[in-house]
Amino acid sequence: MALLGCGVVGSQVARLLHEQADDLAARVGAPLELAGVAVRKMSRKRDVDLDPALLTTDAHALVTRPDVDIVVEVIGGIEPARALILAAMAEGKSIVSANKALLAEDGATLHAANRADLYFEAAVAGAIPLIRPLRESLAGDRVHRVLGIVNGTTNYILDKMDSTGASFTDALEEAQSLGYAEADPTADIEGFDAAAKAAILAGIAFHSRVTAADVHREGITEVSASDVASAKAMGYVIKLLAICARSDDGRSIGVRVHPAMIPRTHPLAGVREAYNAVFVEAESAGRLMFYGAGAGGAPTASAVLGDIVAVARNRIAGTRGPSESVYADLSVHPMGETVTRYHVSLDVADKPGVLATVAEMFSRHDVSIQTVRQEGRGDDAQLVLVTHRASDAALSSTVEGLRELDIVRAVASVMRVEGDEAP
Amino acid sequence: MALLGCGVVGSQVARLLHEQADDLAARVGAPLELAGVAVRKMSRKRDVDLDPALLTTDAHALVTRPDVDIVVEVIGGIEPARALILAAMAEGKSIVSANKALLAEDGATLHAANRADLYFEAAVAGAIPLIRPLRESLAGDRVHRVLGIVNGTTNYILDKMDSTGASFTDALEEAQSLGYAEADPTADIEGFDAAAKAAILAGIAFHSRVTAADVHREGITEVSASDVASAKAMGYVIKLLAICARSDDGRSIGVRVHPAMIPRTHPLAGVREAYNAVFVEAESAGRLMFYGAGAGGAPTASAVLGDIVAVARNRIAGTRGPSESVYADLSVHPMGETVTRYHVSLDVADKPGVLATVAEMFSRHDVSIQTVRQEGRGDDAQLVLVTHRASDAALSSTVEGLRELDIVRAVASVMRVEGDEAP
CATH class of the missing domain: 3.30.70.260 (ACT domain)
Structure with missing residues (x-):
């Protein structure tokens, strides 16, 4: 196995592979061996003790090595992640990725090139099992709608505004000081991060191809303390929602990210601080909700490890998990x-x-x-x-x-x- | 495929197999054909239009037919379900079961006899994907504790007591009149149903063998209106919880079902009416919660269908899903x-x-x-x-x-x- 990236998530993946080696071997039926870790700089300080001999800056050589059968990509961003994954796929490797941006922008290219497994549970809502339930548990059901709080930063800000009456600016500053928001918070507060996740969720829930460009996107920068107070007075709370829904005639889907008022009695209303939750309405299953930590090194690594176990088991059995399912081929209708x-x-x-x-x-x-x-x-x-x-x-x-x-x-x-x- | 039982769940499974035939075929990669439906009485009125030629009272002949490769058991209870599943397993069939009582009492016999797949997502918490996330998504993580509301009847009763101040007896009567509780409510209100589910969850979460007999069980009949009021005054709510937890030293597990006070700020506190939810604390993933309808024909059938798709895909690929995992072999410690x-x-x-x-x-x-x-x-x-x-x-x-x-x-x-x- 090759690990691409050894930052916040990668170092946790490496740590767990080492610490849980016996458990993982028991679950897979064979030991999981780390053949190498691709990093940008050899010298950087990392959160995990790694055999220096495993480190390399030549990611391309690593992913095409014959003794590597699984490639775990936790670099993020479009390039070089895409080129490395495609190179690995060309050699028939199985891929585990946490890369929401790449999957939302160009998932089709990856799925088309995939010759083994492409698993990406960690790409949406961190540790929360979501891709697997949607792809597998609900495989015999018909999803009508997905409503998700899929960005922890914006949920933290809106929750603070709701609980303390703070302004957006003050809540953002507090989130930044606590590490819940980055110095440049644009990707979170303008909804880009949530839109990428919405595209991935919509594609899986509705068996159609959806990219980030299809998603109507509004951030939370315009949400005022008075909006929050007004919602509160009516028994509502404002959340940044990713919404993927079938149209009333069932022939198209809408995919959008924007702040919205939801009743305080709705299960999503109780999702506090930086937690994530995704609410699914399916024809037979009814209302389901999946809740948990949407980000962070260890939670995201947990999801990556689950995928590693699955693709490793598949390789040993000589099989593949469910591949991309786009048979419904629904189009995304305009926001209007x-x-x-x-x-x-x-x-x-x-x-x-x-x-x-x-x-x-x-x-x-x-x-x-x-x-x-x-x-x-x-x-x-x-x-x-x-x-x-x-x-x-x-x-x-x-x-x-x-x-x-x-x-x-x-x-x-x-x-x-x-x-x-x-x- | 053979369907054993055509009651509340079975008739919904048969209906969905028919109505969703095209979607299911797209997801499986081949059509799913119903070879027969075993019933106790040929003449009974059913909630689904079935070709009468499919019905049979000879379940044993049906499960061993050479043209049957998947057996779906939704009869419930120990016998004849166990004998039929074992007969089918002896012929190498794949099994999908919703039978919590059988899996909790004698899962070991089934797992030992299993030569293909044994899937049972519907046995715990109906439509909520839980077995698959625990077995697969969290396969690289270490579960510390599972806290679940896994019985809808008792949650409905306790929720009514909490919201209206009703006595246990009055709330039970209301639940019975609305169809949330049976005429003989013993299995629900004395915690037997929840204990079976706790045993199944504990076994999977901790990779150990746990049976219903290992579960400490207390029902809700002793919960008084004054207990509920006292909890409320302190900011708590009383729920019937199924709790599976590692001991502090990690060497054993406790498995118990009893009413307990939880803080109103806990995600489980907001689980109202007959809904179910299971809260999982894992080392890396942190706090996760899975919420949804825990019973009912259509929700349970949704979970059964998800399993049918999975085992059908496995048969086509010539492989098997994860089998029983008991490598940790932790013992269940006494309640004391x-x-x-x-x-x-x-x-x-x-x-x-x-x-x-x-x-x-x-x-x-x-x-x-x-x-x-x-x-x-x-x-x-x-x-x-x-x-x-x-x-x-x-x-x-x-x-x-x-x-x-x-x-x-x-x-x-x-x-x-x-x-x-x-x-």
């Missing part, structure tokens, strides 16, 4: 066709006829209002509306129309409402 | 060696020195008290104590000693406290 509910907050003039004018604008675009509430008086008057299900296109047209009304001073916020099947 | 925390409620005389006398009794048995609270006055005085971690044997001796004290009128309740790692 997504149907959901919306929470709209407007700063309005406090005079007679305002509600009638606003309601008429919703009605003109066929968006039906479920509840409306006026807060404040005079210059501070706010109108808070929650709609019935409507298409994103219809809601966008409504909001454009509202912005042009004299009596609407500002559209303070528009937030989707999910996980609440009340009509 | 279990170490946990306790909530003890005493009816006491309201006079000076009571607390000192009670505290001395705890101290005599080396049970350390974390908090103590007196409620009421005079004849209604109650002393509520929560202990630090202590062995069950020490706690039992303490309680015996308390019962002999003049100033203790009654030991009103003793409840274990779990999921709270505060010292």
